Amino acid sequence: MAAKILHTFNKSPISPVLDSCLRFTGEDDALVLLEDGVYTATAAWGVKLDELIDAGVPVYVIKIDVDARGLANRLIEDVQVIEYDGFVDLCANYEVVKSWF
Amino acid sequence: MAAKILHTFNKSPISPVLDSCLRFTGEDDALVLLEDGVYTATAAWGVKLDELIDAGVPVYVIKIDVDARGLANRLIEDVQVIEYDGFVDLCANYEVVKSWF
Amino acid sequence: MKFAILVYGPPYTYQAAHSALHFARAVTESGHQIYRIFFYHDGVYNANALIAPPQDETDIHAQWTTLAQEHDVELIVCIASSLRRGILDETEADRYEKSAGNIGKPFEISGLGQLIDASINADRVVTFGV
Amino acid sequence: MKFAILVYGPPYTYQAAHSALHFARAVTESGHQIYRIFFYHDGVYNANALIAPPQDETDIHAQWTTLAQEHDVELIVCIASSLRRGILDETEADRYEKSAGNIGKPFEISGLGQLIDASINADRVVTFGV
Amino acid sequence: MKRILFVQSRAPYGTLSGQEGLDALLMGSAFVECALLFLGDGIYQLLSNQDAAALGLKDYSVSFGALKDYGVQNLYCSESDLQHRVLETDDLVIPVTALDDAAIRELMASHDVILSF
């Protein structure tokens, strides 16, 4: 009965909360990066996501947060850019949402 | 004409701001730990202070913050417990205050 | 599907409340419903009707109000959080002998029971934290 | 020696404003003077006169007020920070057509120039941030 | 009936997060089955010998003792976060069960709602 969890992370990747988030993101889960969390999906920090991505965990970034911060051409591969409607769909498709902040 | 700086740090030692604070604390400076910053002066995190303490940099913790968090008997050696009047005196004795938060 | 949205962030200082508003709009546009929006911690400051932002910034209080009116969404402000932060309706202002309330309708003060009720009756709870 | 104290934190949610109050009292008791206390960022919420904390919690707004009255300390609230957060005096409430102000005296609204003036004329500037 | 997991991740006093989280948990326990998980700095909320009187803040660590009366029996913390802080469960004001990371992931997945503070 273990649910699939949608994790969200909205802080800069220098935050130690990122490490907690990644530790508890399971293989059936997904991760949405929003607000300052989108910096995580750039060259400087992307290595932190390698393990998840290699395990097939989908990683998403919110488009307006990426654009605001000038990161549109700086994202690592293997992350998917979504709008808020996609975020809502993900919440519906996973059974529980864990917000990390 | 380089001034002596009094550094203050008020966040939990898991904060990456602690590393910035320690990087820029010079040998003539002093460090005051307040609020959640006082956890830094416990066994788990005290090693981060070793270099400063070995260099003779005074490290202070605010008593009411230590007491509130149950740390009175858990402090590492070589930190000095002060009250707010001592904090005010330190501000007067150093030429510039840099608050890290 | 019914969504409960939990807002911890104050207006402007952090992005959380603004993200929550984007999310809430997307829910209403997606065919899903919003069961309730619950303002907790510094999120209660979103209910402050006295907010007067510069003209080149969005008025987030007004935007919450518009969302609530257009989609009949409940905006609930936690009373324990709001009293200690000085966000009061007229009833609470009278009770505490303050000069006037500052909560704008349709924001409503209520208790933490509304958070638990939302957790029980919504299909998903999404938190926008700081 | 003259101290300027800069407060970024809102009441209760973070300890910063409470630490600033402890520090300010210690300054007045030490024979030093407070040149000015300047509230910026979410620190402006300390000026909210509608704060109604539970009886077992300190009323930080009242404590600032007492400090200011007993020691003739200036409590200055940054206008740019306070308008977008809905912390207004009667003048600003009129200007923005709001129902009423919510700033309690002796808190006073003024501009960022007061922060710079304090930085120039005080001997020390101490910031309580979040 | 739904089950709610409350997650506490911040140290006490520096922020009000812990106290407002505890308030929510006490309310929740009146209606549904609730569990409480301490992660990261959250475990500092349970450290013994807290005395916040001089701060002028409410010492709410004593309130955790009331959880039993509210029927909240499932109290957990992270074994690795505890060790990282050089703490043992004996240092805490109430008994909590230390879990490894895999068990914590399962704990989260076995609840219908996660409220984080």
Next chain:
Amino acid sequence: MKRILFVQSRAPYGTLSGQEGLDALLMGSAFVECALLFLGDGIYQLLSNQDAAALGLKDYSVSFGALKDYGVQNLYCSESDLQHRVLETDDLVIPVTALDDAAIRELMASHDVILSF
């Protein structure tokens, strides 16, 4: 006359810290000599190609271009923080001087007041 060092340490948009810090700097530069130092995530405020229109927030990165007109000529960042973020000064909207840690400590010590954001 006193000299003020402004320190910006947070990324833009996630918090208002950067914008309110810039407002204070612009005011300060009207009265005294001011310098601006970007530490840690603060350097992200200067990253080129920012477009915050869809966020409904003010894109204030353009305002940094006005610093020259305000007479603020001393703009610095941390070399190691820049490298840690895999950025170069060419990626930024205005020229800033990258300093090593010792030089940053000296920068702080050579000012009379440090205002941090």
